[in-house]
Amino acid sequence: MKTVALFGAGKIGEAITALFAASGRYRVKVCDADFARAKVVAGTPSCCEAHPLNLSDSTATKEILKDCDFVLSALPYFCNKTVAQAAADLGIHYADLTEDVDTSRFIAKLAATSKSYFIPQCGLAPGFISIAAAHLISLFDTVDTVKLRVGALPMYPTNRLMYNLTWSTDGLINEYCNPCDVIANGVKQSAPPMEGYERFSLDGDEYEAFNTSGGLGTLYEMLQGRVRDLTYKTIRYPGHRDLMVFLLNDLRFKDDRETLKKVLERSIPTTHQDKCIIFVEATGAIKGHTCAKTYASTVYNQMVNNRHLSAIQITTAAGVCAPIDLLLSGAVPRACGFVRAEDISLSAFLANEFGKLCRDDRALRGLS
Numbered sequence: 001m002k003t004v005a006l007f008g009a010g011k012i013g014e015a016i017t018a019l020f021a022a023s024g025r026y027r028v029k030v031c032d033a034d035f036a037r038a039k040v041v042a043g044t045p046s047c048c049e050a051h052p053l054n055l056s057d058s059t060a061t062k063e064i065l066k067d068c069d070f071v072l073s074a075l076p077y078f079c080n081k082t083v084a085q086a087a088a089d090l091g092i093h094y095a096d097l098t099e100d101v102d103t104s105r106f107i108a109k110l111a112a113t114s115k116s117y118f119i120p121q122c123g124l125a126p127g128f129i130s131i132a133a134a135h136l137i138s139l140f141d142t143v144d145t146v147k148l149r150v151g152a153l154p155m156y157p158t159n160r161l162m163y164n165l166t167w168s169t170d171g172l173i174n175e176y177c178n179p180c181d182v183i184a185n186g187v188k189q190s191a192p193p194m195e196g197y198e199r200f201s202l203d204g205d206e207y208e209a210f211n212t213s214g215g216l217g218t219l220y221e222m223l224q225g226r227v228r229d230l231t232y233k234t235i236r237y238p239g240h241r242d243l244m245v246f247l248l249n250d251l252r253f254k255d256d257r258e259t260l261k262k263v264l265e266r267s268i269p270t271t272h273q274d275k276c277i278i279f280v281e282a283t284g285a286i287k288g289h290t291c292a293k294t295y296a297s298t299v300y301n302q303m304v305n306n307r308h309l310s311a312i313q314i315t316t317a318a319g320v321c322a323p324i325d326l327l328l329s330g331a332v333p334r335a336c337g338f339v340r341a342e343d344i345s346l347s348a349f350l351a352n353e354f355g356k357l358c359r360d361d362r363a364l365r366g367l368s
Contacts, residue, residue, distance in 0.1 A: 002328055005029040005065055007053060007083055008074030009041040011167065012097065015309050015317035016074060019354050021045045022305040031064055055082050065090055070324055072096070076170045081106050084118065093117040093327070095320055099126060099175055099214030111338035117327050119339040122320035124276060124312070125150040125232070126217025127341050128358055131349050132295045133219060133280045134342035139293055139367065140284035143227050148216065149209050149279040151235025152312040154271050155301070161244070162237035164271040166312045169261050175234065176244060177254045178213035181220040183230035188220070194245050196233060202277065202296065209233035210241050218340040235277050272310040275300050278363075293367060297360035304357065314357050322355035
């Protein structure tokens with residue numbers, strides 16, 4: 001039985017614990033600054049135990065980690081450098097869910113001299129979206145454009161933002177405010193968030209999409225010099241973007257993120273009744289012909305092991321549990337060090353016990 005230290009007992013941490021515990025193959029140390037919350041998430045299974053977490057106490061943190069195979073950070077992105085450094089010091093494997101580009105670059109430097117795995121930017125986007133994109137790209141002789149679009153959306157929106165909080169508020173604000181990596185006309189560039197507006201339809205429903213930060217992960221580096229255009233955008237219901245731009249720019253909340261977080265968490269309810277839209281399109285040449293290939297999937301909230309989980313919980317938890325499981329089982333034949341999400345094949349991910357929760361056979365038609 002492998003041991004994973006889970007740092008962060010929020011909504012995603014709850015789902016990660018549920019998946020690992022149900023497998024019967026993992027022992028989970030659920031660690032959080034809110035010890036009462038850690039005990040709730042750990043629950044009663046004998047394979048789970050709760051621990052108080054204080055990242056400022058490096059000795060206590062390393063004591064938690066000393067008998068672990070992996071440490072998985074489901075903490076806010078700004079905590080992850082500290083967690084990754086502790087993993088590097090102890091020589092244990094590390095994974096996180098960060099969308100923050102600077103944090104991932106820091107972790108890549110740690111991994112360069114490490115004998116353990118470092119796999120940041122797991123989850124849905126970045127994470128599974130990159131695995132799906134890498135599969136599409138592999139089908140082409142040469143690739144011209146790659147579009148990645150992801151949205152975690154409420155099933156029944158009723159407020160003017162047409163949105164409910166479904167994951168980390170810190171992460172949401174971070175991706176709405178930070179510069180966005182793109183490749184345009186073959187050149188790596190930084191694009192402003194909330195721009196690049198577009199409208200599209202999927203399965204009869206109307207959506208909007210716009211630039212947000214961090215969703216490309218390491219695809220941005222991998223595809224440099226290989227594609228003409230590469231973009232990542234977040235999907236929302238029409239009208240959301242304009243209201244958020246009013247808050248961020250006109251009312252200048254982008255310069256006061258803590259207040260914005262308080263406003264959003266006070267005013268916008270959370271929901272577990274959601275869906276995640278995953279859309280990747282690549283164009284390029286196959287045997288001399290210009291072609292397009294698309295991976296389009298919708299994952300819905302559902303019951304998992306007698307527990308109701310939101311779609312964003314399912315896709316994010318599966319997006320980190322599956323890579324950890326594949327690496328520890330040797331199903332990803334690679335040396336230790338920095339691991340990119342796209343190093344994992346789509347077929348291996350979707351065949352995995354955890355990854356199969358994201359499987360949508362409709363999305364795979366015509367992609368062999």
